[in-house]
Amino acid sequence: MKGMVFTEFLEMVEDQFGWEIAEDIVEESNLPSGGAYTAVGTYDYQEMVAMVVTLSKKTEVAIPDLLKAYGKHLFGRFNSLYGNFFEGVDGTFQFLSTIDQYIHVEVRKLYPEAELPKFEYEHPNDHTLIMIYSSKRPFADFAEGLLIGCIDHFGESVTIEREDLNAADGTEAKFTLVKVTESIAAD
Ligand code: HEM
Structure with a gap:
């Protein structure tokens, strides 16, 4: 997926849950890219899935609700x-x-x-x-x-x-x- 999909996701996480959570999910999701997304790059969509799963565990918000x-x-x-x-x-x-x-x-x-x-x-x-x-x-x-x-x-x-x-x-x-x-x- 395009990098902007990832950068916008992390911005939303930061806005709604705070920068500590945003940093934690990048660190704890075992991302092959390391999480240093640029808008012009392209990354495996599985990294998005991994971050949403980690975020759901941390926030106790259900995965479908986070994706919506x-x-x-x-x-x-x-x-x-x-x-x-x-x-x-x-x-x-x-x-x-x-x-x-x-x-x-x-x-x-x-x-x-x-x-x-x-x-x-x-x-x-x-x-x-x-x-x-x-x-x-x-x-x-x-x-x-x-x-x-x-x-x-x-x-x-x-x-x-x-x-x-x-x-x-x-x-x-x-x-x-x-x-x-x-x-x-x-x-
Ligand atoms: C101005 C409007 C829109 C633009 C510029 C746009 C552009 C994009 C871009 C850049 C991606 C990412 C491609 C990638 O990651 O490689 C994407 C994916 C996607 N778009 Fe759109 N989109 C628009 C509106 C919509 C709307 C209204 C829907 C409504 C359902 C939609 C459904 C999706 C979905 C579900 C994906 C994720 C990829 C997938 O499911 O396979 N898009 N779109």
Whole structure:
């Protein structure tokens, strides 16, 4: 995974749990890279898994909750770092529909070694978007956090329902996003 995914993770840990914890998890996770991440480097995604496991043990926050919190945090950073992807986009569904065929395609041009998931989309009606996540990496929780971050960013009322696919190992999940409109809420 790209170094920025690691540097942003450690910044979130420092903000939320303090620098001592951030230092401890780097020291205690037996990281092949030693944990000296640079934004331009590329590192084994297993190092992220190792740090999340250590952080969970230390903080007693469950691993899925940590990955979701991280996804949510990172979405906010994407907004500052890659503002051009947000130009002219005025809603959650519009934005999310561009990830697979546009945003991640552009990311791959910038970083040919990036490890990106695949999304398939279904749009059964105006208020429902289905996204099927699949990856070689077990980051469905991280994806869910990014989705939550996106919904928060656009300030819309959208519910997420998740169904784990492929033996629920985190590499495949179906997310059904539903816009809560007033008429539905009143039902
Ligand atoms: C401006 C918006 C976005 C940008 C610039 C962006 C860019 C990136 C980058 C740079 C990576 C790391 C690649 C690597 O480590 O080698 C990544 C991974 C990932 N992205 Fe995006 N992304 C964006 C939005 C999203 C959103 C909204 C989702 C929602 C689900 C998403 C899902 C993921 C996931 C789950 C990964 C982890 C890799 C994996 O699961 O296999 N991304 N993205």
